[in-house]
Amino acid sequence: MNKKVFVQDLGLKDYKQTWNLQEELFKSTIAQKIKNRREDANLETTNHFLLVEHPHVFTLGKSGNISNLLVNEKQLEEKGAKFYKINRGGDITYHGPGQVVGYPILDLDNFFTDIHKFLRLLEEMVILTLAEYGLKAERSKGETGVWLDVGTPFARKICAMGVRASRWVTMHGFALNVNTDLSYFDLMIPCGIRDKSVTSLNIELAKKHVDEAELKQKLLQHFKELFKAELIRK
DSSP states (O other): OOOEEEEEEEEOOOHHOOOOOOHHHHHHHHHHHHHHTTTOOOOOOOOEEEEOOOOSSSEEEEEGGGGOOOOOHHHHTTTOEEEEEOSSSEEEEEETTTTTEEEOOOOOGEEEEEEEHHHHHHHHHHHHHTTTTTTEEETTTTTTEEESTTTHHHHTEEEEEEHHHHHHHEEEEEESSSSOOOGGGGGGGGGOOOOOOOOOOOHHHHOOOOHHHHHHHHHHHHHHHHTOOOOOOO
């Protein structure tokens, strides 16, 4: 039986507001799991998948180094960007307009209790989606996310990932560059990796603009198949 996943497309939404929503859903799911265990009950937990686009913002994960942000607070303000230190894994990441961001808040007890498998399936979802645009995307050994031309001097990252999990409940997720202004990546050392560049789907396809709504549908279809989920729009 496929597990229900409630999908919300939040459109353009402030990072902190979205983070608060994630935390609310995350904590609610964990609270239900604790209650189930305490009362020897088996009430179903709820799974969510948030899609969103953020105004310019830089986030630093728990294992990140602030020195990978190459500008100060005043310079960030001049660029119209915000900065947050957050509770996911990974180093520094940029989010901004033209980027499709996904936050799966899943109770992995409903799917499989393997965080590495979870990350690999998220990568596979992006890899399969990009294949529909004629791109051969890949994993890069030891580096979470999705890349192009791995193992060559032209290796470049197109999708960053970083998650948090507690009691097998996940939050945070992936950021896929679709129509992204890559100049913002010059303000940091992306994910703390100095010797590789970043790219965006519209650049790879030599297009001015890629239809983001269409791309989201492709991502969701692959997510549905990989996670054997029943998607319910909210």
